[in-house]
Amino acid sequence: MSDLLANDVITPDAGETPLLSLPDVSILKAAPMTRLSLRLRKAAIPAAGEAFGANLPVTPLGAEISAKRAALWMGPDEWTLLAPEDELQAVFDGIEAKLDGQPHSLTDISHRSEALIVSGPKASWLLNTGIFVDFSLEKFPVGTVTRTIFHKSPVMIWRTGEDTFVVEAWVSFMDYVAGILVESAQELAAA
């Protein structure tokens, strides 16, 4: 777990047993965290970044990380903001106060999705069993974040280290996503 770039935002859930632990790949459930969806116009980007504590990335598929904060690019006017679970109210109020009077939409989506931490030398191989995205380091460098499709479920993939990915799916789709990942990994166990 040493290459986990965002290790103070995304942490393995201590109470959960690993969903999978093979020599080449492991899947851990991430602890609950604060997730906010923020949409706003260009003019308000610097102010929002200042209030949140991490700049909002403006490069496509980019992520900005600072202490206990991560801002992920979702679209040209849409970001997902991550923070520790117990700081939800403080972060929310801070941004709302700073953006008072500027058109924006800030929504708490903490309970909409759950995250998995997929790591190991075979992590990208495992994700590619259900995702048509090139995960080579040239095309998908560390820090890249994107929404895509895993088999039939929408997921968010964030590369936090060379061999570490955060996979987020909606709560009701998580059984499906985690189930297929574990199932697909059996191929590695058999090899």
Place this chain on the structure above:
Amino acid sequence: MLLIYCPYCEVERPETEFHNGGEAHIARPADPSKTSDEEWAEFLYMRSNVKGIAVERWRHIHGCGRFFNVVRDTVSDKILKVYKVDDPMPDLEALAKEAGR
């Protein structure tokens, strides 16, 4: 499967991430209250459905969520140009020539 370049994400992604949004550059009537039934029907239902160079809207629904425009040859399924929604329609004849049609 088509590989489509998203001009907002600036990456090429598989077709499964996208949703086709029908013909592009169809302007809503400027003054709806003065629009006749025939004009409404024209706006709502009539599409050019070309065999050859078509201009379509696509949405990167499982990515950034943006709509954008794609010039696609409906015969070869080849994508000739991708551009953002607020960009003007490119010169289709020049694109067709370039594609050798």
